[in-house]
Amino acid sequence: MSSWDSPPDYPLSSDLVRRLKSALATGDKDTVQELICTEVEPVDAVIELANDDWMKEPSAQLPTGALLGLWTLEYKRELTTPLCIAAAHGHVFCVRHLLSHSADPDARPGGRGALHEACLGGHTACTRLLLEHGADPDLLSAEGLAPLHLCRTPASLGCAQALLEHGATxxxxxxxxxxxxxxxxxxxxxxxxxxxxxxxxxxxxxxxxxxxxxxxxxxxxxxxxxxxxxxxxxxxxxxxRGGAAADARDEDERSPLHKACGRARPSLCTLLLLHGADAGALDYGGASPLARALQTATCAPPAAPQRMVQALLNHGSPLVWPDAFPKVLRTCAQVPAVIEVLFNSYTHLRVSESWQEVIPEDVYQMHEPFYRSLFALAHTPRCLRHLSRCAIRRLLGKKCFLLVPQLPLPETLQTYLLLEPEGVLH
Missing domain, CATH: 1.25.40.20 (Ankyrin repeat-containing domain)
Structure with a gap:
């Protein structure tokens, strides 16, 4: 019979569990230590810390929605051992006491063993004690996770080190x-x-x-x-630096650059591009990294979206199809710097006054100088300086980011060539 089917040594309703849960909730380390080391018997007793089996409780009041969808409810029960509790809370004295009394370091009635709990909590001393007493460094939890997979915080580095020293895979x-x-x-x-x-x-x-x-x-x-x-x-x-492929695709053909753009991380985008990531890569849905950057522009931190768009365009990203520019304008209207960087990457893009209809009135008023300069270009050609910029960028191609800083030009002209936004269009 499994631990799930067997009655726990200390059920949820027991006085010991009530006192133990109260001590754990208040951080009363001395009481926890006293209960585990002096009152719990046997040393590997199964303790029930939670049980939401409402079907056993006639007085339970359930909302109508739950009653209509009973098949979606999942019965959850938390079973554990004194060793797991001690390890989870970093109580080294308790762990040492229990192990010295032959507690099983690999017992996992609730699905996780003491080593799993110690790693989750980042308790290095408990982890080392358990390993020294024979705990399996590759023991799988009910979820199929080994202790190394539960080293998820900076504090768990010592736990990971100890696991590897004791043969973890x-x-x-x-x-x-x-x-x-x-x-x-x-x-x-x-x-x-x-x-x-x-x-x-x-x-x-x-x-x-x-x-x-x-x-x-x-x-x-x-x-x-x-x-x-x-x-x-x-x-x-x-x-x-360790040789990771900058363009490795996942099952959806998304590259690391797609994901970095989707998370609005300009520094990471630049790092990937400098290591050869393809700025024009398409995923299974046909989206490019530039498309992902534009999609997340309005919810990204300040300055992040235009920095990503700049980096992508300066590393040879294909431009947005001109007929799709109104859609970009609608999506990114609240971030005019993105519109400016993208617009300046075209030698010439016909501006339609009808575009103004896709910009919310309050957004237009907030960024009026920029949008006035944009729509003024509906009847005016781009300036000679811009046309010269486009000619130089076309000549340098995908190496703009690397070659422009090497040109014998003032820094202001270099940043102009690299599409640094100015706040208005000329």
Whole structure:
């Protein structure tokens, strides 16, 4: 009979579980230690910390929507052991005490073992203790994840180091996505973890179940803070130095550059382009990196969209089809710098006064100087300076970004050639 079917040694309704949950919720380490080390018997007792089996509770009041869709409800029950609890909260004394009393380091009645919990919490000392007492460094959880795959925070670097020292498999593919530890490090922007895994022989261009390399996974991951963004940039630079293919496509034919543009990361876009990423690559849907950059322009951080568009155009990205420019204008109206950079990449683009209809009135008024200069070109040819810029850019082609800074020109003219926005069109 499985632990799920067997009654737990300490059910949710027991006094010990009530006191234990209260101590865990308040961070009362002394009480947790006392309960685990002196009251729980046997040492590998199964403890029930949660149970939402409402069908066993006659008084449960369910909303009508739930009653109409009972088949969508999932019964969740959390079973664990004293060792898992201690490891999850970094209680080294408890872990040592339990192991000294022959607690099973690989027991996982709730689906995860103590080693999984220690790695999730980033508790290096607990991880080392468990490994020294024979914990399996490649033990799979019920979700099919090894401990290395649960090293997901900067604090878990020591755990990852300890796992590898005790024989963990650095190239193990686990979970529904068949990710390697390097993929996990990439998804969470853990540059130091990635460096550790590469140093232990991880294959830099290994593919997961979605056809992604670690570089692709890193470029598609969300970053919420400047620190996370900086770590992601360092990680991608590390992968590229290690030989990662800048143009590796996933199962949808999206390249890392597609994903970086979709996440509005101009620094990362530039890094990829400098390592040979194809600015004109098309995914299965026919979208280019430029299209992805334009799609995300209005929700990107300030200055990011025009920097991405600049970088792509200066590395040879094909232009938007002229007839589609009104659609771009509608999508990016709130970011006139993007419109300016893109418009200035054409030698000549016929301006229609009807375009004004796609720009919301409040947006037009907010950026009136720019839009007035745009629609003034409906009856005026572009200036000679612009035409000269287009001729030089056409001559330099995809190497504009590299060659323009080498021209014997003042910096202001160099930035002009590289489509630096000025706020108005001439």
């Amino acid at each position: 650095v190239q193990l593919e686990c979970g529904p996505g068949r990710d390697t530890p390097l993929h996990v490090a990439a998804q969470y922007g853990l540059d130091e973890h990635a460096q550790l895994y590469l140093g232990r022989g991880a294959r830099v261009d290994a593919r997961n179940g979605r056809g992604e390399t670690a570089l692709s996974a890193a470029c598609g991951a969300a970053t919420r803070s400047p620190d996370e963004h900086a770590r992601c940039l360092r990680l991608c630079a590390l992968l590229l």
